[in-house]
Amino acid sequence: xxxxxxxxxxxxxxxxxxxxxxxxxxxxxxxxxxxxxxxxxxxxxxxxxxxxxxxxxxxxxxxxxxxxxxxxxxxxxxxxxxxxxxxxxxxxxxxxxxxxxxxxxxxxxxxxxxxxxxxxxxxxxxxxxxxxxxxxxxxxxxxxxxxxxxxxxxxxxxxxxxxxxxxxxxxxxxxxxxxxxxxxxxx
Ligand code: GAR
Numbered sequence: 001x002x003x004x005x006x007x008x009x010x011x012x013x014x015x016x017x018x019x020x021x022x023x024x025x026x027x028x029x030x031x032x033x034x035x036x037x038x039x040x041x042x043x044x045x046x047x048x049x050x051x052x053x054x055x056x057x058x059x060x061x062x063x064x065x066x067x068x069x070x071x072x073x074x075x076x077x078x079x080x081x082x083x084x085x086x087x088x089x090x091x092x093x094x095x096x097x098x099x100x101x102x103x104x105x106x107x108x109x110x111x112x113x114x115x116x117x118x119x120x121x122x123x124x125x126x127x128x129x130x131x132x133x134x135x136x137x138x139x140x141x142x143x144x145x146x147x148x149x150x151x152x153x154x155x156x157x158x159x160x161x162x163x164x165x166x167x168x169x170x171x172x173x174x175x176x177x178x179x180x181x182x183x184x185x186x187x
Pocket of ligand 1: 010012108117119170
């Protein structure tokens with residue numbers, strides 16, 4: 001199973017995929033890691049791991065449609081079986097979703113459909129829920145919408161900050177992502 005992983009930030013969840021592949025625990029080929037902006041640690045750590053990387057910089061294109069078309073073409077050039085949005089913080093178009101129909105996987109640090117968007121952890125804390133968690137799902141053209149594959153709950157503890165809670169969620173999220181990819185690779 002060939003995967004392309006898209007990141008916008010540190011890529012710590014991506015690192016767990018890289019580690020699992022290197023350890024022989026996950027039978028996937030990471031064809032490439034791509035970002036929507038320059039200077040992400042996710043791309044840097046991928047290069048250091050010897051992976052193919054690319055940037056389709058959102059700010060280098062006059063329109064969202066042109067950026068989206070360039071991203072779609074670049075990802076398609078790797079002929080991936082699965083495209084993973086791993087902390088990729090851009091909405092993609094219906095054309096991108098159509099190009100990778102049933103292949104675009106997203107992880108989110110909340111129990112969807114609750115608290116979608118860029119601040120799932122902060123929004124859950126602000127609402128005052130006592131339990132949140134993470135979701136792995138097939139992404140459609142919405143914001144963190146599409147069929148859910150796996151979810152796991154994480155309890156919000158007194159004294160949690162957004163950072164401390166997000167770190168605990170990511171520990172669970174990394175396992176769910178690796179296990180989901182392993183299950184898909186085994187089909
Ligand atoms: C992850 O928690 C992921 O679920 C979240 O960004 C984080 C990326 O962490 N994505 C979203 O919020 C998407 N709506 P990482 O860069 O350390 O892997």
